Amino acid sequence: MSTEHAQLRGRVPAVIDIFAAPTSRAYSRAAGIIAIGAGIGCVLFFLLLPTLIVLPMSLSETDYLEFPPRGLTLKWYSAYFNDPDWMAATWFSLKIALATTATATVAGTMAALAIVRGCLPFRSTLQALALGPMIVPHIILGVALYLAFAPLQLTGSFFGFLVAHTVLAVPYVIITVTASVQRFDPTLELAALNCGANRLQAFFLVVLPNIIPGVAAAAVFAFLASFDEATVAFFISDISGKSIGRKMFEDIDFNLTPVIAAVSTVLVATSLLLMGTVHLLNGRRSRS
Amino acid sequence: MTRSLTLLPRSLSFRRPSSARFYSLTTSLALVTPLLAALMAGFLYPVARLVALSFSGGTLSHYRRIFTEPLHLEVLFSTIEVAFIVTVASLLLGFPVAYLMAQLGKGLAMAVTACVFIPLWTSVLIRSYAWVVLLQRNGIINTLLVDTGPTEGPLKLIYTQGAVILAMTHVLMPFMILPIYSTLRALPPDYVRAARNLGAGPVRAFVAVTLPLSLPGVFAGSVMCFVLALGFYITPALVGGPNSMLMATLIGQQTTVLLDWPFAAALSTVLLAVTLLFVLMFRRTLSLSKGLNSVY
Amino acid sequence: MTAGEFVSLLGPSGSGKTTALTMIAGFETPSAGRITIGGQDVTFLAPNHRNIGMVFQKYALFPHLTIRQNIAFPLRMRGRMQKTAIARRVEEMLELVQLSEYAERYPNQLSGGQQQRVAVARALAFEPPVLLMDEPLGALDKKLREAMQFEIKRLQERLGATVVYVTHDQDEALTMSDRIAIMSDGRLMQFGTPTELYRQPRTEFVADFIGRMNFIDGDCLDCTAEQTVVRLSERTVLNLPSAANERTRRYNAGTALRLAIRPERMRLTKRGDGGADALPGIVDAAVFIGSTYIYLVRLADRPDASLQVQIAADGVTPFQKNDDVDIVLDGAAAHVFPVMERCAA
Numbered sequence: 001m002s003t004e005h006a007q008l009r010g011r012v013p014a015v016i017d018i019f020a021a022p023t024s025r026a027y028s029r030a031a032g033i034i035a036i037g038a039g040i041g042c043v044l045f046f047l048l049l050p051t052l053i054v055l056p057m058s059l060s061e062t063d064y065l066e067f068p069p070r071g072l073t074l075k076w077y078s079a080y081f082n083d084p085d086w087m088a089a090t091w092f093s094l095k096i097a098l099a100t101t102a103t104a105t106v107a108g109t110m111a112a113l114a115i116v117r118g119c120l121p122f123r124s125t126l127q128a129l130a131l132g133p134m135i136v137p138h139i140i141l142g143v144a145l146y147l148a149f150a151p152l153q154l155t156g157s158f159f160g161f162l163v164a165h166t167v168l169a170v171p172y173v174i175i176t177v178t179a180s181v182q183r184f185d186p187t188l189e190l191a192a193l194n195c196g197a198n199r200l201q202a203f204f205l206v207v208l209p210n211i212i213p214g215v216a217a218a219a220v221f222a223f224l225a226s227f228d229e230a231t232v233a234f235f236i237s238d239i240s241g242k243s244i245g246r247k248m249f250e251d252i253d254f255n256l257t258p259v260i261a262a263v264s265t266v267l268v269a270t271s272l273l274l275m276g277t278v279h280l281l282n283g284r285r286s287r288s
Numbered sequence: 289m290t291r292s293l294t295l296l297p298r299s300l301s302f303r304r305p306s307s308a309r310f311y312s313l314t315t316s317l318a319l320v321t322p323l324l325a326a327l328m329a330g331f332l333y334p335v336a337r338l339v340a341l342s343f344s345g346g347t348l349s350h351y352r353r354i355f356t357e358p359l360h361l362e363v364l365f366s367t368i369e370v371a372f373i374v375t376v377a378s379l380l381l382g383f384p385v386a387y388l389m390a391q392l393g394k395g396l397a398m399a400v401t402a403c404v405f406i407p408l409w410t411s412v413l414i415r416s417y418a419w420v421v422l423l424q425r426n427g428i429i430n431t432l433l434v435d436t437g438p439t440e441g442p443l444k445l446i447y448t449q450g451a452v453i454l455a456m457t458h459v460l461m462p463f464m465i466l467p468i469y470s471t472l473r474a475l476p477p478d479y480v481r482a483a484r485n486l487g488a489g490p491v492r493a494f495v496a497v498t499l500p501l502s503l504p505g506v507f508a509g510s511v512m513c514f515v516l517a518l519g520f521y522i523t524p525a526l527v528g529g530p531n532s533m534l535m536a537t538l539i540g541q542q543t544t545v546l547l548d549w550p551f552a553a554a555l556s557t558v559l560l561a562v563t564l565l566f567v568l569m570f571r572r573t574l575s576l577s578k579g580l581n582s583v584y
Numbered sequence: 585m586t587a588g589e590f591v592s593l594l595g596p597s598g599s600g601k602t603t604a605l606t607m608i609a610g611f612e613t614p615s616a617g618r619i620t621i622g623g624q625d626v627t628f629l630a631p632n633h634r635n636i637g638m639v640f641q642k643y644a645l646f647p648h649l650t651i652r653q654n655i656a657f658p659l660r661m662r663g664r665m666q667k668t669a670i671a672r673r674v675e676e677m678l679e680l681v682q683l684s685e686y687a688e689r690y691p692n693q694l695s696g697g698q699q700q701r702v703a704v705a706r707a708l709a710f711e712p713p714v715l716l717m718d719e720p721l722g723a724l725d726k727k728l729r730e731a732m733q734f735e736i737k738r739l740q741e742r743l744g745a746t747v748v749y750v751t752h753d754q755d756e757a758l759t760m761s762d763r764i765a766i767m768s769d770g771r772l773m774q775f776g777t778p779t780e781l782y783r784q785p786r787t788e789f790v791a792d793f794i795g796r797m798n799f800i801d802g803d804c805l806d807c808t809a810e811q812t813v814v815r816l817s818e819r820t821v822l823n824l825p826s827a828a829n830e831r832t833r834r835y836n837a838g839t840a841l842r843l844a845i846r847p848e849r850m851r852l853t854k855r856g857d858g859g860a861d862a863l864p865g866i867v868d869a870a871v872f873i874g875s876t877y878i879y880l881v882r883l884a885d886r887p888d889a890s891l892q893v894q895i896a897a898d899g900v901t902p903f904q905k906n907d908d909v910d911i912v913l914d915g916a917a918a919h920v921f922p923v924m925e926r927c928a929a
Contacts, residue, residue, distance in 0.1 A: 017550075036384065037433045039384065040384050040385055040388055043381045043382075043384070043385055044385065044400065044403040046381075046458065047385075047403050047404060047406075047407050047458065047461065047462075048403050048406060049418070049422070050405065050407065050410070050414075050415045050418030050419060050458065051406050051407055051410045051414075051415070051418070051420065051421070053418050053428070054414060054417075054418055054420065057421060072376075076463060092556055103322075103326070106292075106322070106324040107323045107326055108323065110319040110320065110322060110323065111319060111320045112319045113311070113319055114311065114316040114317075114319035114458060115320075117309070117310055117311050118311040118312075118313075118315065118316025118319060118320075119310050119311070119312070119316055120313075120316045120317070120320065121313075126320060126324075128332075129327060129332075130323060130327065132327075132331060133330075133331055135515060135520070135563065135564075135567055136331075136335070136538060136560060136563065137518065137519020137520075137521070137559055137560070137563060138519065138521060139519060139521040139536040139540060139556070139559075140335070140338070140519065140539070140556045140559060140560055141331070141334070141335070141540050141542055142521075142551070143338060143539060143549075143556055144334035144335045144337065144338035144556070145330065145334045146543075147334065147337055147338055147341065147549065148333060148334035148337050149334075149551075163326065163329050163330040164330050166326045166329060166330060167326055167330035167331045170323060170326065170327075172548040178575055186309050189309075190308060190309065193308060199315070214410065216564075224409070224411075227411075228411030228412070228413070230411070230413045230522055231522055235543070245411075245413055248413055248414075248417070249413060249522070249525075249526075252413075252416075252417050252420060252526055254524065256420070256421075260417055261417075261421075263416060264414040264418075267414060268409075268410050268411075268414060271409045271410060271411065272406065272409055274409075275409045276403070279405070
């Protein structure tokens with residue numbers, strides 16, 4: 001097309017040429033964008049792959065994964081649900097996770113309120129301390145807790161797990177609830193006081209209903225922090241009390257069967273369901 | 289003497305609530321009591337006991353062992369090296385993803401965000417297990433390689449340093465992506481528009497404006513990744529082998545196989561010190577809340 | 585303050601009005617001094633026991649409660665009322681602010697003006713003897729503001745409530761208040777009726793803050809009980825009656841004084857027609873704004889001093905730019921203030 005066109009363009013460079021044919025530069029740019037897109041696509045695939053792989057593995061007939069899988073079966077699920085060891089570990093973990101959710105959410109929310117709205121001496125020290133269990137390597141905590149709990153016969157016990165997992169879950173609660181409390185307008189609490197409410201009434205009737213999305217999200221984080229935790233659980237479990245994390249760790253190391261894939265699928269589905277719900281609820285709330 | 293005098297009024301000023309915007313000192317202390325009790329029982333006391341055990345017998349013999357035996361020093365350096373490689377790999381792979389999340393329209397961004405969150409919400413144990421299955425001798429990757437023909441026999445993929453780095457990068461990448469994403473999303477698009485308006489091409493605008501402004505997120509994510517990588521246990525324990533020992537797996541070996549608790553305590557103390565050193569050095573850039581708060 | 589009065593706290597931002605209000609409400613405790621209501625010392629009484637209604641700056645309506653629940657909140661907190669009595673009272677309040685049909689909505693579904701009315705209804709629901717309002721109209725546009733000013737005033741008069749109203753808008757304060765307290769830098773500058781403040785400002789700050797005011801610096805030649813003689817320049821000397829010296833202070837000869845006069849308390853004549861006490865000047869600008877002319881006049885022998893003069897427009901031949909004129913002051917309406925020593929920076 002057009003030497004004429006090119007000449008025209010040469011003569012009037014300032015005119016914006018919306019009819020210009022795509023140049024070779026534009027082609028190479030498009031190629032570059034496609035290449036970058038493909039690269040990012042690979043990264044995303046890499047991120048998803050391990051989560052996605054557990055489902056076909058759990059349904060495969062053979063006890064190793066083949067591609068394409070040969071035959072579909074639910075036998076690994078029934079193996080999981082009929083194995084007393086797996087069931088004991090699951091119930092034990094579930095009990096601990098629910099109790100941890102309660103203790104970590106209550107203690108963490110109280111502390112978050114004091115950190116944002118209270119007047120605490122050594123506030124930043126306290127904050128750093130409360131977030132410590134997130135930073136300190138869990139292997140260290142595991143070893144330390146084993147050494148502290150073993151003489152007290154707390155290893156493998158519900159109470160020992162509760163203390164350990166509360167400490168591990170509380171940083172998530174504090175971070176989440178602190179953000180919520182900071183978003184809350186303290187004038188609303190003043191208004192409640194002005195209307196004759198006392199501190200307690202003001203908290204339950206005005207503050208809590210307004211920070212509840214953050215508290216709910218914190219509770220889910222706390223639940224998963226406990227339920228999915230494996231390192232500390234590895235150390236403070238024993239024969240009588242074994243968490244699902246410890247049981248899985250052992251089986252991956254010594255007894256690698258697709259039952260683990262079935263367990264994993266159940267756990268992944270639970271996590272995604274819980275987190276997806278929180279995500280959707282909070283998304284809807286912030287949009288409205 | 290003068291010191292305590294000047295400190296006194298400051299500590300008194302915490303009794304502030306002449307204003308109802310704040311809770312009184314008594315209320316505040318009551319609110320943090322349960323947390324403090326839990327931290328005491330489940331964190332401070334056990335860790336203090338562990339550190340004390342490392343000095344058992346009143347000697348530094350365990351520490352001498354760590355710093356004189358080349359094997360142990362090697363593990364310490366290789367831990368730092370692996371953490372560094374994992375951080376760089378997460379940054380190089382994660383930054384484009386974060387950038388894409390911040391740029392895309394609503395629907396597509398949601399899809400990319402889901403790709404980042406789904407692994408984050410999958411327990412580390414399960415993800416490590418998946419890597420074991422993918423990388424093992426008769427695993428999926430080896431099957432594919434042999435079937436399609438580039439290699440004669442199966443490769444040794446699992447129980448290597450490379451496997452540890454690959455799996456740890458996978459586990460830690462979301463901690464890199466999320467802080468970068470939240471920094472990029474907070475950037476007003478007007479900055480880039482202004483740069484373009486002033487004559488910068490898309491690449492120049494990115495290099496001159498977007499990249500430097502995203503650095504706080506890059507630092508926050510990098511420090512987070514690095515610190516978490518230093519103490520990682522599950523993934524190297526399952527994916528790594530005897531030749532790819534890290535501090536955490538070494539501690540695990542000492543406690544579960546060799547039952548040398550005081551030496552494990554000394555190793556733990558060294559790892560703790562290294563971790564805290566990095567945390568304190570990068571305290572300003574480390575923002576724990578940045579990553580987590582974009583999670584919901 | 586007396587019962588049933590509408591008092592405004594007026595001052596520039598940062599002058600301590602809102603702090604004063606939060607102290608009355610009990611959200612802050614004063615570092616010195618006492619607060620008494622009806623003879624009872626409430627300085628250390630908790631906010632929820634003060635029984636004072638408050639309309640917050642941004643209303644502070646509870647976002648998770650409906651309008652009805654918001655208004656019922658203070659009644660529920662008092663816990664002495666039957667459910668039916670509460671319902672009846674809420675209904676009354678809704679009618680009072682004409683929002684009955686919005687009762688089941690949430691605050692964020694209402695317009696700014698409606699939210700403001702809900703805030704007033706909530707603050708009045710428990711019939712507090714005192715109502716505090718912290719710039720309650722600040723977030724509304726000008727037209728709505730003016731409508732709401734009258735509505736609030738009407739409500740206050742109907743209920744006979746004592747209102748303390750914080751604002752930085754002097755027009756708002758002048759229209760609504762029985763008395764106004766002018767504040768600056770945390771101090772009370774003057775407390776009086778709008779007319780007093782306008783006609784007899786006691787300090788230069790008040791004179792400047794309320795309405796328009798011209799200031800000319802000069803110095804004192806003589807000061808007696810009857811008159812103050814101010815020299816503006818070599819040739820211009822003014823004899824002001826004692827009324828101008830609001831504080832009846834005696835100034836020594838040579839004291840630097842500042843003369844203040846409102847634009848509408850001056851006349852303009854042709855040069856030479858003004859008489860002995862007139863100030864010769866030159867018109868710098870003339871603006872017609874409908875009901876009045878506004879002239880900017882520079883003093884002939886004080887080029888640094890420029891006065892704004894406002895003259896009713898009916899039947900007067902207007903002056904033009906650069907006309908030579910005499911300014912005739914209404915001496916009784918002028919004020920003199922001592923010139924504050926400026927701190928050397």
